[in-house]
Amino acid sequence: MSDHYKPYRGPKKRRGRRGEKKTSTFGIRAAASAVLLALVLGARLAFPQYTEPLQRWFLGNGDYVSAFTAIGEGLNGEKPLGQSVKDAFVYAFSNSASVAEDDVVAVSEPAPADEEAVPAAQEEQSPAAAAFAARQTEFGDPDLPEDVTDAFIALPVEEIANPMAGTLRSGFGYRLDPVSGVKAFHRGVDVEAPAGTPVGAFCKGTVTIIGESTLYGQYVIVEGEDIQTQYAHLSQVSVTCGQQVTAGETIGLCGDTGTAQTAMLHFDLLCGGSYVNPEHYFSWG
Numbered sequence: 001m002s003d004h005y006k007p008y009r010g011p012k013k014r015r016g017r018r019g020e021k022k023t024s025t026f027g028i029r030a031a032a033s034a035v036l037l038a039l040v041l042g043a044r045l046a047f048p049q050y051t052e053p054l055q056r057w058f059l060g061n062g063d064y065v066s067a068f069t070a071i072g073e074g075l076n077g078e079k080p081l082g083q084s085v086k087d088a089f090v091y092a093f094s095n096s097a098s099v100a101e102d103d104v105v106a107v108s109e110p111a112p113a114d115e116e117a118v119p120a121a122q123e124e125q126s127p128a129a130a131a132f133a134a135r136q137t138e139f140g141d142p143d144l145p146e147d148v149t150d151a152f153i154a155l156p157v158e159e160i161a162n163p164m165a166g167t168l169r170s171g172f173g174y175r176l177d178p179v180s181g182v183k184a185f186h187r188g189v190d191v192e193a194p195a196g197t198p199v200g201a202f203c204k205g206t207v208t209i210i211g212e213s214t215l216y217g218q219y220v221i222v223e224g225e226d227i228q229t230q231y232a233h234l235s236q237v238s239v240t241c242g243q244q245v246t247a248g249e250t251i252g253l254c255g256d257t258g259t260a261q262t263a264m265l266h267f268d269l270l271c272g273g274s275y276v277n278p279e280h281y282f283s284w285g
Helices: 020-046 054-058 064-075 081-108 120-137
Strands: 167-170 173-176 183-186 188-192 198-200 205-213 217-223 227-237 250-254 264-271 274-276
Touching: 120 173, 183 188, 205 227, 217 250
Parallel strands: none
Antiparallel strands: 167 188, 173 183, 188 264, 198 250, 205 217, 217 227, 227 250, 227 264, 264 274
16 A cells, blocks of 8 residues: 555544634633623622712722723733732722722811911901800891801901900991991991090001091091901091001091990901901900
8 A cells, every 4th residue: 555545534624714713712701801890890889888979980980991901811811810800899999989088088177277377366256256146146146238247257468456455335246226226237346445545457558538427427448458447436537548557557546426425436347348247356345
């Protein structure tokens, strides 16, 4: 028998083209990845401690790129499949969980303000607010006028001074008007002192108005950057219109002009167009 003779073994099986096996493997891996991803997302929804709040998940806070990478490493044999699945869970959960925790801290525990940046006068905010609230209770705690705020405001000035030492005769808030006897909102404070007591500027600014009226008697208005102060019932004015003044500089003398029933200073403080309680910044006995 010839050495070249080969027995007939039937028709040869046709081999697939190159890449078919690889394509089939890729399809299996893709399906496996989809299943694993579905497990990751399902677990995420099943465990709310990792998914609070849910909207963070829809906004994509989870690191899904790293999660897919971890799954791929397991399917390619670069690391154990179980470890890759565990890593995928960690990547999908950890980022959103940390963001939610940070947001809660930012809302519930705001960073304390720099103590040096807070004016010393702010320490009087609570007593002033308590005194104001007590006065309003006498009138049924009515709503404030639109141009009034009872909140403490950090004023846009570097230095302030008590406009006049004395005794508080009438505070900021609702009262029975001493002239009409009708309930009305008092937009400033009345400080009683001996006639002729010097009245100083609350803060630096420009004297814009010097006037006299039946209600306020002789009065002076000083304006600064987004702040305005008024001093009324003066017996004498010591400044001129257009003059620049600094905190504590004398602008007049205490008197009983206008409707004042005794020598006193009526002082108004406006910031940003709203009347502010002067008792937040200075107190009078």
